[in-house]
Amino acid sequence: MIVVTGAAGFIGSCMISRLNQDNFNHIIAVDDFSFPEKNKNLEDKTILEKVEREEFFEWLDKNHLEVEFIFHLGARTSTAEFNRDILAHLNTEYTKKMWEATIKYAIPLVYASSAATYGLGELGYEDSEEIIPNLKPLNPYGESKNDFDIWALQQERKPMFWAGLKFFNVYGPNEFHKERMASVVFHAFNQIGKTNAMKLFKSHNPDYKDGEQQRDFVYVKDVVEMMMFLMHDRKSEHSGIYNVGTGEARTFLDLTKATFKAMGIEENISYIPTPEDIRDKYQYFTEATMEKIRKIGYDKPFTSLEDGVEDYVKNYLMSTKRY
Template identity: 25%
Template sequence: MLNSSRGRSQTRSTRTMPFTAMEHPDPKRKSNLIGKVLMAAALTALCIIMLKRSPSFSTSIHFSRHEEGVTHVLVTGGAGYIGSHAALRLLKENYRVTIVDNLSRGNMGAVRILQELFPEPGRLQFIYADLGDAKVVDKIFSENAFDAVMHFAAVAYVGESTMDPLRYYHNITSNTLMVLKSMAVHVSEPTQVPINPYGKAKKMAEDMILDFSKNSDMGIMILRYFNVIGSDPEGRLGEAPRPELRDQGRISGACFDAARGIIPGIKVKGTDYKTHDGTCIRDYIDVTDLVDAHVKALQHAKPRNVGIYNVGTGKGRSVKDFVEACKKATGVDIKVDYLPRRPGDYAEVFSDPTKIRQELNWTARYTDLEESLQIAWRWQKAHHNGYNSS
């Protein structure tokens, strides 16, 4: 469960500013081919970068000035599934939040819910913008005093990336570059072999961030994770992908659509992998655990320091296991069609979260797959048309 601490003070001894950017997975395989399975799962990337504040920047507007004891976090892609959950957690812990989203994959309904929950002045603002526009990104940074940036604005489907690779390279790599360049202007200052365009673009974005940090006072915290499931335990937020993206979406979304009768069944691609039941094995992380890791990374980020962490349960579950858990969670005998392999998938991908447990004191708590799916299913049943149902 999320912990609320509205009265929490967030003072710091140094005037620093964290930045969070996109992430890709850092899997651990039983075959010890750790690098080769990096970024094979559908996920989002996260970096937290500590930056110097500009001491001369000060205005009378809440979001345009640094305020002692308040951390102002820019959440790009904050109208999306993971981004909205991260924004909710930050707001509950008394952070100031600015969401930037072009709504190509996000939901304005999620933003409205957050606005209703936190209507107080200076708590939350939404900016409709595309990070691919350099002038717009520069304007956002010049008019707002950010202390942190969590960068979730990205297309994030492996299958789609193999069909439209140039879009992924532009969206993920170029947009991250735009954010980094604006940060440079407005703020003082293991071997990886991805096999699909989505993962390769994430790797490029991370390399840019690491190179960028070498000649600055930034500290970088990179979190890598895998398939995200679940939803807000209190039922306020959930996953609501656009209908046209259902074929490329997460397996949980496909299972829920099948359970609701929106589609006749689900398609499992690949049954001849070298796993115990022939289907792919993945590390499923609950979104509540994921945003908790984000917040812990934000709190532990230090100037001129780089930390890279795997975020996961440390164990994998097969696609067949996942489908069976979804059947139990929904109470529906979901029809399954077995198809040939999908390009860009590894057989087995899961994380080793030892480092983040030891250094950031983070451990996944929501590890019961069926329970996470039950929580997400409750939201799905109450929102047949996504956020338009509200």
């Protein structure tokens, strides 16, 4: 059995699809299954059993001998969530329980951290574990993820293999339910579809022209390939915290132009002021350093932004198909 938490969510459901492609069909899907729109992501997936999030550890106590690997991808992922009790429970304390259970039962673990831990990037975007205690996330979500990374690194007892993954700007199918937190590609597709135009934030930084703010946009199909690699590799000496991006920052203008092209609509791009309440915390540049996972043997190329957007738009967004 392979456990995937956050199974009905964006990355979790894509991970299950990728596992199914390689005939890993004894999947234990863990989530809060009370959201109908999210549950659509699990249609046509091969799953052995669904387990409610708050009942999982009781289930694991009874079934741990059959569990081969755990992908802990479930979390409260909203950067607009300011209820620290919710974030502490779902993102920090729940993951501590997962960590301790995987030690107890000798199960390898991959868990979701976040590039939100890097804050404004004052210390760069290198996945060095030495800088983690000094990072300054910009919101409680990022803090909750960094709090767990710090805690994990302090532990003397660790899982037989473990990896914390700092996801950068992931986009791709199965994010229909994420609403405001969905990727810029998703929002661009919907805005262009309704208005034949796209509004981007103006730059309030003299070093960047309007629309040339940059992010490391990574296609979800590349993300799941990296996780598949870690599952098969799972060497104890390769345990640690890894960036999950492409290593190449691209502009919002590049992304928007790629979306217009994939939709077959003539470009019509204008700019609006960045809202004042987020202007002082707005990131103008993020770019993952990817040498660490390359050094342990991950050698697949990353999907270009243009190819990823084209696949996402034409094969998923235009048909509301799931991956």
